[in-house]
Amino acid sequence: MSTIPLSLYLHFPWCVQKCPYCDFNSHALRSSEVPEDAYVDALLRDLDFELAQPHLRARPLVSIFMGGGTPSLFSDRAIARALEGVNQRLAFAPDIEITLEANPGTAEAKNFAGYRAAGVNRLSMGVQSLSDAQLKRLGRIHSADEAVRAYQLARAAGFDNINLDLMFALPQQTQAEAEADLRALIALAPDHISWYQLTLEPNTAFGAHPPPVPDSDAAWDIQQAGLAQLAAAGYPQYEISAHAPRARQSRHNLNYWQFGDYLGIGAGAHGKLTTAQGEVLRRARHKHPKTYQAHAGRAQAVQEAHSVARADLPFEFVMNALRLRQGFARADFAARTGLQWDAQIPGVARARAQGLLDETGARVTTSELGWRHLNALLSLFL
Known part of the structure; x- marks a missing residue:
């Protein structure tokens, strides 16, 4: 963390x-x-x-x-x-x-x-x-x-x-x-x-x-x-x-795209934080400025909060990281999700079989075919 x-x-x-x-x-x-x-x-x-x-x-x-x-x-x-x-x-x-x-x-x-x-x-x-x-x-x-x-x-x-x-x-x-x-x-x-x-x-x-x-x-x-x-x-x-x-x-x-952490402060702001125990939390503030200001500094300012389920972490990670031409390092995937990048991750085997990913050494990137069909690639991880 x-x-x-x-x-x-x-x-x-x-x-x-x-x-x-x-x-x-x-x-x-x-x-x-x-x-x-x-x-x-x-x-x-x-x-x-x-x-x-x-x-x-x-x-x-x-x-x-x-x-x-x-x-x-x-x-x-x-x-x-x-x-x-x-x-x-x-x-x-x-x-x-x-x-x-x-x-x-x-x-x-x-x-x-x-x-x-x-x-x-x-x-x-x-x-x-x-x-x-x-x-x-x-x-x-x-x-x-x-x-x-x-x-x-x-x-x-x-x-x-x-x-x-x-x-x-x-x-x-x-x-x-x-x-x-x-x-x-x-x-x-x-x-x-x-x-x-x-x-x-x-x-x-x-x-x-x-x-x-x-x-x-x-x-x-x-x-x-x-x-x-x-x-x-x-x-x-x-x-x-x-x-x-x-x-x-x-x-x-x-x-954002590399699944880092960010505090979201202000009316309607969204944040993503990893706890000391490795849990990924997402929170969003009240959108209306007057409501937000009335509650700022207290739990009531948070309108939505949830912990990302372990099964959803691969999709949340790739949804952002595969938008990048440089892709991501396997080590970052492990550090930020607590999981290992391998064929056991739902969608990986299918993406490989369809030629949508390039995996060279320690990095994973979207292939040219995958880049042209990015939404289809990301849907494999849902």
Whole structure:
């Protein structure tokens, strides 16, 4: 257990407005004021509740990710107070990665230097498109010019590790338009690119009223052309939607995908922890900000909690690890599940027989055939 990396996720649940495709736990502000101090207080109370488990305090944090919602609605002062409070309670690894998600609206850009001074060393910006027409269709509150300007301001503020999010297969988008959008993003030279297909999720405005999006064949063509563009530009694919040179891969997300441990703090946040006895626990907080704040620091803030059954551990592990091009080490599978990787694991024999896995020495990776049929591969482990 002590060898499993520990990360921290802090959820900030408010946005200026809800995007029609978003199924994250985000809530449109009903006033111009964000309850900064009250919410940071709740986060720290909630963290204290988690740290009642004494074995956690001895484990340094390898990464912190502040997601949302829109964390950049919070001032640099509030973010600094949150990080200071965390560091008073937990040690930071010397090379800790601290990421803040930011909306590229100009209202938050003035805080970039303050975020950097507070200890944030990685910025993740939800650009989503560099076409004003598409941004309008997606319900985004910024323009393409504002996104570029925010990126330039972040660079000027000292950020040398920036991720930009971009979506494809957007409403009425042609392949030529998708390629031009990606080409414009690559020209900015971010350190990491998250490039993913728009999905029409249930319980969203787009789910209820689907816009006209490219069909599956057209989306596939866009994806293949985009992957070639990214690779040629020096952004190799290391996970389904993540592209970066090895030195700029997201350490926080790698910890998720490698079945590491993470504390989930904040409204609707999910966490996964391995106990001193090797039991894997998953917990989720109440989603509504007011309910969460009322209970933060007490057991009542936890809405869902369960122990992962031993029989389910192989699927939970591979569901994440086989998303990575580099796969996983057999030793990590053993250390994080308490099981050995062999034909006795349900699904392994069938995956081998169907040529969906490559197993070389101490590593297990998805074969090219398995990569093209990843959902079918993962279903073998259910």
